[in-house]
Amino acid sequence: MQVRIPTDPSTAAAQSLLRRLRLCALALIGALLAQAALAAAAPAHTGGWRLAEASSPYLRMHADNPVEWFPWGDEAFEKAKREHKPLFISIGYFTCHWCHVMARESFQNPRIAELLNQYFVSIKIDREQRPDIDAAYMAFVTLTRGAGGWPMTVFATPQGYPFTGGVYFPPETRDGHIGLRELVTRVHALWQEDPTQIQAAAAAAVAQIRKLRQTSAVPTGLDPKLPEKARSEFRHSYDPLAGGFGEAPKFPQVPQLLFLLQSPSEPDRDMALHTLEAMADGGIRDQLGGGFHRYATDPLWRVPHFEKMLYDQALNARAYLRAWRVGKRRRYADVARETLDFVLANMRAGDGSFYAAYAADSLPPGAGAAAHPQEGAFYVWDWAQWQRALAQESLRELAAAYYGVRENGNVEATGEATLAGSNVLYQASSPLSLAMQGNRTVGEIEAELGRAKALLRRAREQRPSVPLDTKVVAAWNGYMITALAEAGIQLQAPHYLAAATRAAEALVQRLYEAKTRRLYRDYSDGRRGSQAFAIDYAALCEAMLTLYSADPNPRWLDLARRLNATQLELFWDAGSGGFFNNQAGSAVWLRDKESEDGVEPGVNAISIGNLIALARYDDSPQLLRRARRTAVWLATHLAAVPSAMPYALMQWPALIEADNRASAPAQSRRQ
Numbered sequence: 001m002q003v004r005i006p007t008d009p010s011t012a013a014a015q016s017l018l019r020r021l022r023l024c025a026l027a028l029i030g031a032l033l034a035q036a037a038l039a040a041a042a043p044a045h046t047g048g049w050r051l052a053e054a055s056s057p058y059l060r061m062h063a064d065n066p067v068e069w070f071p072w073g074d075e076a077f078e079k080a081k082r083e084h085k086p087l088f089i090s091i092g093y094f095t096c097h098w099c100h101v102m103a104r105e106s107f108q109n110p111r112i113a114e115l116l117n118q119y120f121v122s123i124k125i126d127r128e129q130r131p132d133i134d135a136a137y138m139a140f141v142t143l144t145r146g147a148g149g150w151p152m153t154v155f156a157t158p159q160g161y162p163f164t165g166g167v168y169f170p171p172e173t174r175d176g177h178i179g180l181r182e183l184v185t186r187v188h189a190l191w192q193e194d195p196t197q198i199q200a201a202a203a204a205a206v207a208q209i210r211k212l213r214q215t216s217a218v219p220t221g222l223d224p225k226l227p228e229k230a231r232s233e234f235r236h237s238y239d240p241l242a243g244g245f246g247e248a249p250k251f252p253q254v255p256q257l258l259f260l261l262q263s264p265s266e267p268d269r270d271m272a273l274h275t276l277e278a279m280a281d282g283g284i285r286d287q288l289g290g291g292f293h294r295y296a297t298d299p300l301w302r303v304p305h306f307e308k309m310l311y312d313q314a315l316n317a318r319a320y321l322r323a324w325r326v327g328k329r330r331r332y333a334d335v336a337r338e339t340l341d342f343v344l345a346n347m348r349a350g351d352g353s354f355y356a357a358y359a360a361d362s363l364p365p366g367a368g369a370a371a372h373p374q375e376g377a378f379y380v381w382d383w384a385q386w387q388r389a390l391a392q393e394s395l396r397e398l399a400a401a402y403y404g405v406r407e408n409g410n411v412e413a414t415g416e417a418t419l420a421g422s423n424v425l426y427q428a429s430s431p432l433s434l435a436m437q438g439n440r441t442v443g444e445i446e447a448e449l450g451r452a453k454a455l456l457r458r459a460r461e462q463r464p465s466v467p468l469d470t471k472v473v474a475a476w477n478g479y480m481i482t483a484l485a486e487a488g489i490q491l492q493a494p495h496y497l498a499a500a501t502r503a504a505e506a507l508v509q510r511l512y513e514a515k516t517r518r519l520y521r522d523y524s525d526g527r528r529g530s531q532a533f534a535i536d537y538a539a540l541c542e543a544m545l546t547l548y549s550a551d552p553n554p555r556w557l558d559l560a561r562r563l564n565a566t567q568l569e570l571f572w573d574a575g576s577g578g579f580f581n582n583q584a585g586s587a588v589w590l591r592d593k594e595s596e597d598g599v600e601p602g603v604n605a606i607s608i609g610n611l612i613a614l615a616r617y618d619d620s621p622q623l624l625r626r627a628r629r630t631a632v633w634l635a636t637h638l639a640a641v642p643s644a645m646p647y648a649l650m651q652w653p654a655l656i657e658a659d660n661r662a663s664a665p666a667q668s669r670r671q
Contacts, residue, residue: 076123106181115181237643261273284296288456294308306360314479317339365385365463475521612658628658
């Protein structure tokens with residue numbers, strides 16, 4: 001807007017206008033001086049400060065990076081669009097070893113941070129907090145690279161559409177692997193050269209992934225032979241030597257084990273029992289402290305990756321409880337009890353809910369100030385440490401024979417390179433075998449081993465502690481509530497049921513909005529994270545139903561009904577049946593729909609059981625139809641590989657029986 005000033009300053013109007021202009025100028029100068037004073041008083045924000053208040057402990061770990069990280073959200077996308085910069089997206093999680101390596105090597109590197117800050121808008125994501133974002137970009141990376149993993153590194157358009165990516169990148173190019181500094185420079189040059197072409201290619205990739213995720217097969221109905229087909233597939237992939245299925249690495253696949261333990265065939269049940277025996281003997285189980293590590297890198301279950309995830313503890317405990325019911329061997333109950341006791345002692349928050357995980361990496365014993373955390377440092381032993389912990393030679397030799405400890409280490413150089421020459425404790429012998437070798441009683445051997453275990457634990461507790469991810473995840477707490485409720489009944493242990501009840505009450509208070517019937521995915525240090533996903537509703541609904549069967553308080557059944565109703569409202573696929581992972585209209589470009597069971601049971605598999613149970617409680621044909629439609633969608637999607645849906649197949653007898661009941665009157669009329 002223009003201001004017309006009178007040419008004659010002697011007029012009253014001119015003098016009045018000049019006074020107003022002087023006052024405006026003084027006010028403007030004062031404002032500018034105030035802004036300058038504030039800028040001088042407050043240090044400029046640099047680096048990852050925006051993550052300091054994040055609800056995720058993993059994101060908060062990156063707040064001191066020189067990389068100017070943004071959390072996923074509008075601020076990052078608006079900046080990228082405004083400045084026409086591509087996104088640099090890094091996805092990891094708290095217990096990921098290579099995520100911490102890449103953070104140390106690259107995200108703390110000022111030269112790499114300068115390039116990222118100048119040419120990109122950088123976003124850090126906790127995959128455990130946002131599994132929907134992780135699933136979308138993992139689909140792209142696996143499609144374009146043939147394999148995925150973490151830390152996941154993706155370059156995307158300002159709209160979030162990916163155009164290149166990978167997993168771990170070293171800071172500098174070496175051994176034929178491009179380094180992050182060179183990659184960032186190349187991507188920037190390509191973006192400067194032809195951003196339009198890159199955006200078109202990214203949009204085409206997104207369209208292709210969306211198309212691949214759609215199920216086009218015609219529904220096939222419920223094939224009653226699918227459970228037997230799945231069991232046949234497990235027989236072919238079974239490892240008769242060491243248990244488990246397929247090659248290393250070996251994960252505890254609890255949905256598979258629970259399915260096989262339900263089989264009418266004893267040889268099928270024996271496959272699961274043998275696997276659980278091997279897991280209990282192996283280094284994947286913490287022989288001193290209890291609990292299970294995430295997976296084994298070798299076929300014998302001896303050398304683990306050392307994370308301890310809450311979901312593994314809960315699901316493994318359920319498998320051993322089921323084995324105790326089927327196999328009637330006391331050891332199965334003991335392993336379940338030890339696993340649950342580890343969680344109650346070490347992973348329980350003050351309000352009764354449960355923390356997410358222990359990391360794999362910690363500082364080595366006696367490490368200096370400049371040392372970096374190392375994987376397994378808290379758990380492994382060299383011979384000098386073994387000698388110091390067990391000063392008595394006879395006790396040391398007995399414990400070494402029992403735990404498979406050798407002077408030069410029991411981890412081969414061909415295995416995990418960072419652990420070569422170390423000892424991972426596993427059960428290499430039995431008290432009976434050691435007693436026979438030494439002409440002693442089993443009771444004497446067990447007493448000596450108990451003394452050795454106490455000394456080893458005391459020595460280990462002096463080491464630097466393992467970092468704990470204090471994020472509370474709804475779905476994983478649901479698994480733990482289910483396990484504790486089952487243990488309370490099967491082991492006749494009221495304290496487990498009390499722990500399940502307390503955890504349920506904590507989750508309702510912290511993560512559930514009663515007025516809106518909405519659930520949150522997680523919280524940490526009093527801060528809620530993202531809105532919940534379908535798996536959170538399903539796992540917590542299953543937990544409430546299990547709790548109700550153990551403690552018939554109508555509160556738990558009512559909560560299960562409400563969780564299921566909201567899950568149907570937000571995630572139900574009206575076209576094909578089953579449940580999407582995330583809500584419609586979310587900021588993620590892919591609305592995925594999970595079919596397979598993995599280490600955790602899939603959301604659709606859990607939901608079938610929930611719907612059947614609620615249909616029985618409420619005499620609801622509609623809920624039963626929803627269960628059947630979900631099962632039909634899964635069966636259509638996985639008809640060629642039914643072993644990929646074992647948790648769903650556990651519900652097949654109930655579904656087939658319901659089908660038979662529904663068709664019986666029609667058959668009678670025809671006769």
